[in-house]
Amino acid sequence: AEDFPTAEERKLHSKEHRVKKEFRCEQCGKDFFTTAQKMKIHIKTHDEKSFQCSECEKYFSTKANLDAHKRIHTGERPYKCPHCEKTYNHGSHLKKHVRVHTNERPYQCSDCGKTFTNLGSLKSHQRIHSDEKPYQCKHCDKRFRYKSYLKYHERTHTGEKPYLCSHCGKSFSNPTHFRVHQRIHTGEKPYHCSVCEKRFRKYVNLQRHTTIHTRERPFKCSQCDKTFARSDVLKVHQRVHTGEKPYCCSICGERFAYLGSFQTHQNKHTKEETWPKNLQESQLGNCRS
Numbered sequence: 001a002e003d004f005p006t007a008e009e010r011k012l013h014s015k016e017h018r019v020k021k022e023f024r025c026e027q028c029g030k031d032f033f034t035t036a037q038k039m040k041i042h043i044k045t046h047d048e049k050s051f052q053c054s055e056c057e058k059y060f061s062t063k064a065n066l067d068a069h070k071r072i073h074t075g076e077r078p079y080k081c082p083h084c085e086k087t088y089n090h091g092s093h094l095k096k097h098v099r100v101h102t103n104e105r106p107y108q109c110s111d112c113g114k115t116f117t118n119l120g121s122l123k124s125h126q127r128i129h130s131d132e133k134p135y136q137c138k139h140c141d142k143r144f145r146y147k148s149y150l151k152y153h154e155r156t157h158t159g160e161k162p163y164l165c166s167h168c169g170k171s172f173s174n175p176t177h178f179r180v181h182q183r184i185h186t187g188e189k190p191y192h193c194s195v196c197e198k199r200f201r202k203y204v205n206l207q208r209h210t211t212i213h214t215r216e217r218p219f220k221c222s223q224c225d226k227t228f229a230r231s232d233v234l235k236v237h238q239r240v241h242t243g244e245k246p247y248c249c250s251i252c253g254e255r256f257a258y259l260g261s262f263q264t265h266q267n268k269h270t271k272e273e274t275w276p277k278n279l280q281e282s283q284l285g286n287c288r289s
Contacts, residue, residue, distance in 0.1 A: 084190070100190045 051066040052059050055073045060066040071077065071089035079094040080087045083101040088094040096118045099105065105115035107122040111129045116122040124146065133143035135150040139157040144150040152174045155161065161171035163178035167185040172178040180202060183189065189199035191206040195213045200206045208230050211217070217227035219234040223241040228234040236258065239245070245255035247262035251269045256262040 084188070101192070103192075103194055 051063050053066060053069055060069060068090045077087035077089050079091050081094060081097055086097060099117035105117050107116040107119055109122060109125055114125060127145045133145050135144045135147050137150060137153055142153060155173035161173045163172040163175055165181060183201040189201050191200045191203050193206060193209055198209060211229035217229050219228045219231050221234060221237060239257040245257045247256040247259060249265055
């Protein structure tokens with residue numbers, strides 16, 4: 001009574017008691033809920049995944065998530081991209097995909113300024129700025145920041161390549177490499193330059209192309225301060241300083257720092273006018289150092 005000196009205050013306090021006891025959780029007995037909605041939110045802490053799929057018995061926290069999941073079983077894909085023929089079973093997946101066409105990258109790394117189309121990619125990227133690599137390969141000493149990277153790496157030991165291309169029969173251990181490869185057959189080029197509209201299969205190729213317009217040369221040689229638009233061109237340039245000569249003639253053993261010089265030399269032996277432009281180092285003859 002001393003805490004509530006007036007009749008009005010005592011009446012209001014008594015009402016609070018009555019309201020608080022109106023909604024009780026039957027699972028734990030708590031009765032501190034002022035509204036039914038608050039009690040429903042609390043009940044979810046006991047059973048966060050209360051919506052079950054009748055096909056595979058998976059549980060979901062909301063009916064909306066369950067409905068979206070069911071489309072996996074029915075094959076329904078009601079969300080269609082306005083820019084291409086791709087369809088999706090979830091609206092959020094379509095939203096992420098559309099950014100491939102619009103080049104919208106609203107998520108930016110505060111450490112390096114790199115931008116991303118979705119929050120998940122940003123969070124994954126931010127681990128690059130941390131030295132933590134908690135996942136270790138059981139076959140070798142290599143460590144990885146992400147469990148998925150470890151999984152794909154371990155396939156180099158086991159030889160597992162579960163992703164098979166139905167067009168050419170080539171198989172892949174990494175799903176990303178598989179998806180990029182398929183664009184060779186489908187002709188899909190989802191990345192386009194906003195300046196000249198040129199299209200690319202890979203985002204990294206778009207990045208390289210963009211430097212033509214910006215004249216940006218972000219890759220700097222630590223030996224002579226020369227700058228380059230592409231990291232692979234910088235790598236080739238650095239052979240001037242390191243003396244590296246990765247191209248070796250299998251006929252006479254002479255070594256070369258640059259592919260062009262190697263091809264010119266090979267023509268002397270073979271009498272061929274040209275070599276294929278897509279010559280890979282793996283196709284070159286082996287030389288003993």
